Amino acid sequence: MSTHPAESTSAGGFNLLSVGLALAVLVWMSLATSVADTEGLRAPPVLSVAQTDQPPNVDGSLDDPAWQNAAGFTGFTPIGSDELSPYKTTVAATYTQDRLFVAYACPFAPHEKLEGAVRERDTGSPWHEDSLEIFLSPDPESPDDCYQLIGNWAGSIYDVHAGDRKWNGNWEFKTKAGEGLWTAEVSIPFADLGTSSPQPGDTWRANFCRDVVAGRSAFETWADTGASYMTFSQFGHLQFVGRGPVAMNDFPTADNDQLPRYAVVIAAPGDRLAIPHLADYAR
Numbered sequence: 209m210s211t212h213p214a215e216s217t218s219a220g221g222f223n224l225l226s227v228g229l230a231l232a233v234l235v236w237m238s239l240a241t242s243v244a245d246t247e248g249l250r251a252p253p254v255l256s257v258a259q260t261d262q263p264p265n266v267d268g269s270l271d272d273p274a275w276q277n278a279a280g281f282t283g284f285t286p287i288g289s290d291e292l293s294p295y296k297t298t299v300a301a302t303y304t305q306d307r308l309f310v311a312y313a314c315p316f317a318p319h320e321k322l323e324g325a326v327r328e329r330d331t332g333s334p335w336h337e338d339s340l341e342i343f344l345s346p347d348p349e350s351p352d353d354c355y356q357l358i359g360n361w362a363g364s365i366y367d368v369h370a371g372d373r374k375w376n377g378n379w380e381f382k383t384k385a386g387e388g389l390w391t392a393e394v395s396i397p398f399a400d401l402g403t404s405s406p407q408p409g410d411t412w413r414a415n416f417c418r419d420v421v422a423g424r425s426a427f428e429t430w431a432d433t434g435a436s437y438m439t440f441s442q443f444g445h446l447q448f449v450g451r452g453p454v455a456m457n458d459f460p461t462a463d464n465d466q467l468p469r470y471a472v473v474i475a476a477p478g479d480r481l482a483i484p485h486l487a488d489y490a491r
């Protein structure tokens with residue numbers, strides 16, 4: 209397999225989307241990005257994240273009301289590519305006063321076999337397994353001050369702060385795997401990310417990625433970060449909106465495999481949009 213994209217520095221990614229009641233969502237936002245090695249890349253996407261009073265139970269199953277009400281996104285692309293990934297990975301996020309929650313639904317072909325070992329924290333190479341990777345930069349002025357959370361489908365974790373794997377965040381990570389689908393839930397205290405509870409309007413930089421081994425080999429990313437996951441200036445924007453309305457991409461539907469058009473729709477909380485819903489993956 210090729211070099212892990214977090215081990216080099218370049219770019220590739222993007223976003224499509226899926227949602228339910230309008231809580232968390234994605235929007236494209238026009239921002240100044242550094243031009244150097246990011247020329248020609250798609251603009252960073254935006255995920256609006258709404259607060260919840262009903263935090264999900266972190267057990268790997270996405271049947272919580274929080275996820276039924278949360279918006280999410282899909283539209284991952286392999287790094288350095290403008291082609292949509294064949295399976296629509298879906299991600300959603302929500303938060304409480306103290307913690308950020310992220311859900312992943314990772315489809316794969318039923319005949320394919322997931323790869324990933326159970327082992328000690330911060331050991332091995334989970335990026336060469338079926339894993340997810342979350343990059344969080346709470347200070348948008350210093351996106352390279354980044355927390356990286358990696359978890360494989362078997363539940364092993366690997367976490368890094370600013371390149372230092374000795375950092376161990378107090379995050380919860382649970383997965384569930386079945387035929388053709390593995391799901392995961394992540395919960396991390398804001399305090400472990402060196403920050404306090406976000407106020408409405410606060411914006412972080414972030415990237416959400418999926419390492420794929422089952423049936424193929426791919427590094428798939430939300431933000432178009434070029435040949436790596438970690439072109440920080442290309443990270444998406446994680447916009448905390450409290451309980452306010454969220455803005456969302458006019459993203460493709462399940463039957464539309466085109467890249468997002470980036471038109472923005474403003475949705476009131478509670479609106480259900482006609483797009484794939486994370487709860488469809490509940491089991």
Ligand SMILES: [Ca+2]
Pocket residue numbers: 330366367368372373374375376377
């Ligand atoms: Ca660590």
